[in-house]
Amino acid sequence: MVDDQTLTSQPTRAQINRWRRYLANERAEAAVYRELARKRTGEEREILLALAESEARHEAFWRDKLGEYVGFPRQPDLGTRFMGLLAKRFGSVFTLALMQTAESRSPYIQDDDAPDQIAADERIHAEVVRGLATRSREKMSGGFRAAVFGANDGLVSNLALVVGIMGSGVSSSLILLTGISGLLAGALSMAAGEWVSVRSQGELLDASTPNPQAHTLLPQLDVNANELALVYRARGLSEKDAAEKARSEFSRMAFEQAIGLDREDHPEGVEQHANASEVVGSAWTAAGSSFLFFAGGAFIPIIPFLFGASPVLGAVIAVVLVSCALLFTGGIVGVLSGKAPLVRALRQLAIGLGAAGVTYVLGLAFGTVIG
Incomplete structure (x- = not known):
């Protein structure tokens, strides 16, 4: 939570105008994140709503700092308004990419009136949005x-x-x-x-994806020879780690056979990979x-x-x-x-x-x- 700051002197006209612009932009950015969240589900929705809540805290800070000088609500910057329009109309990766750029160029870094915590928040927001944008880019075929x-x-x-x-x-x-x-x-x-x-x-x-039916061979393997460990070593594990993982798989197999569990329903022995397409x-x-x-x-x-x-x-x-x-x-x-x-x-x-x-x-x- 941002610490409250008390004004020790009357703010200048330039400061008032700048703080009002910050207030408008924070309000608009919170709206952008809420709009993006409205079109998503699950974890992405939760992350976007958390970002909107953070922007709302920043908005409250500037409102309190302005006090009696808060004035009438003003329009945010043109770029922020454009991102709001994109979020409402499309809600796509383009909006996230623009928000990533905007967050990474926060004016708070060079402004002594802005607390270090808010400046740090904005820089972290850029990394959060970068992650969300990366997810969206990866979904593009x-x-x-x-x-x-x-x-x-x-x-x-x-x-x-x-x-x-x-x-x-x-x-x-x-x-x-x-x-x-x-x-x-x-x-x-x-x-x-x-x-x-x-x-x-x-x-x-x-060609590089493990055979999805390889797990069916586990019951036929020689536990003492433990060739399963060779599979894990070929996939990059050290000799010790491969042997440990193989022992773990054999132990799981023995337990499943004891309780009559069908391994066709639980093929954990060999990792499953996404289809290449x-x-x-x-x-x-x-x-x-x-x-x-x-x-x-x-x-x-x-x-x-x-x-x-x-x-x-x-x-x-x-x-x-x-x-x-x-x-x-x-x-x-x-x-x-x-x-x-x-x-x-x-x-x-x-x-x-x-x-x-x-x-x-x-x-x-x-x-x-x-x-």
Whole structure:
């Protein structure tokens, strides 16, 4: 519980305004956590409600500190209001990622008016939200990852292709044909590659997963030879720990046989693992997402040429359209990674425009050589 503080002097106008802003933000953040909790169950709901309760304590502190200067309720910061809107409309990992960033940038750290305990609370909140956001990210299938990177690849590769072929001095119709060919070839290649990648990853996990029926062999093993210990040693346990675990399993088996318990209902002897498809996602989902989103991204650079734009005008429009799309997808990746979305958006834009610039120069050189 935060200790009460008494004002030894009249607060300045700047302090009053700052404390009122803190009060509004704490109230809004508590509402965000309660809204997120409303759409969840179990342990996650309990954690979010506990965070909301903590923010409510901070709100009470600033209200008490303001005293007669509390004034009328004011609007929280724009970013906090935006997170509240996201929580009400979606309640997704995007909101948690934004809250993680907001909590880690608490202004209390540099403010002498804020108690150290509240500043520490906010920094711990960032770690709590980081954990919740990580859970949500892990629930995303391989299809979502394939979708995001497929769209980025489609945008960059086909823009580079269109701008490069434009630099060689060809007609708009040939640029359009080249762009459509690049869309289809790239989308099929991405889908095939994603399918092979996810399928291979799943097969590797299956090969590393213990046989779920291995526990049925325990009654036939020689207790004295104790080959079960070799299984545990192969899985990384030390010789002593493996022997101890094997003895424990044999003791449990003997007890279960004595009371007539069916081990088919309780296969504790060999650990059970999640199905590989649950870990890496469906290969067909990943391939389909990769194909569709690559094609969607690759379609944007050829839009102006579908309407008969000239090579130069079409290339300029394509660059503008793709730049907007790259800023958007880069921002999404930044939000999901818990990093500053603007930095990721600008990085993605720089990569896309850099690739287009290189191919344009090569196109110019190629056009000059064959011209």
